[in-house]
Amino acid sequence: MYHRVIESKPRIQTHWHYVSIVQFRTQMKIIDKLGFTPITFSDYQLYQEEKLTLPKKPIIITFDDGYLDTFQNAIPILQEFDMKAVIFVMGNRRLNRARWDELDQEDVCELMTDEQIRMAKNLEFEIGAHSLNHISLVGLSDKEVEFEIQQSKYQIESILNTPIHTFAYPYGILDNRVSGIVSESGFSFACGVYSGSPKYGETKYDIRRLAINHNTSMLGFIAKLLLPYQYVEWLYHRAKSGRETQKKYSSKRASTNGQAKKNASYTNPVFEKYN
Secondary structure, eight states: OBOEEESSOOSSTTOOSEEEHHHHHHHHHHHHHTTOEEEOHHHHHHHHTTSOOOOSSEEEOEESSOBHHIIIIIHHHHHHTTOOOEEEEOSOTTOOBOTTTOOSTTOOOBBOOHHHHHHHHHTTOEEEEOOSSOOOSTTSOHHHHHHHHHHHHHHHHHHHTSOOOEEEOGGGOOOHHHHHHHHHTTOSEEEOSSSSOSSTTSOTTSBOOOOOOTTOOHHHHHHHHHSOHHHHHHHHHHHHHHHHHHHHHHHHHHHHHHHHHHHHHHHOTTTGGGO
């Protein structure tokens, strides 16, 4: 999973989601040298339907948000290596900037135009939806979630004049209700980040991805490609989630017990004698 591919480091070092052009070209060269062949989700769908044979070492490269620099910087490098990728763009076509990523007025994150999205599609890059307005879907009502998901599909299909089948959750945040609505809205696949199964194909509507950013070293990148790194991340985030749940439960239990004692003391003067 990639986001931005930029020429140099941002002015304010708080962006986690970028790689430099030099890093990206090096990483694509590594993918090529190690014998991986980038495919799309559409390719995988054809494989499931027994209409396509996959290469020996398939890999799916994804880009979230549809930044202008994905079009200007990433696509030319991918073409150098004859590679495909999947680009998740915003359904609200009036959005020309990723304001959720901008830190101040000088930090402008431009997005791809309709024409650039069509050009990317014509270059055989798969286009997917990334919601309508890039807001977390979990906290919304059913109707709001349906609107964000279904309208993003409709708007993107309108500019491409072709169906789209893939979705990526904003911020990688989802739950069973949201993924269910994605499934019911006509998508075949949906991408999260850290929440899905480490085994590809087990969770079609919560596909786990390996995040690549400027802190990913060359050795780290190779490790993510060659080692079962997704299982390590899966175990880490599962353990982390368990610790957070236990902490929340312990805090809630302490609060509840404290309130129970207070209430019991108030209603029963001899409560404290036995507690």
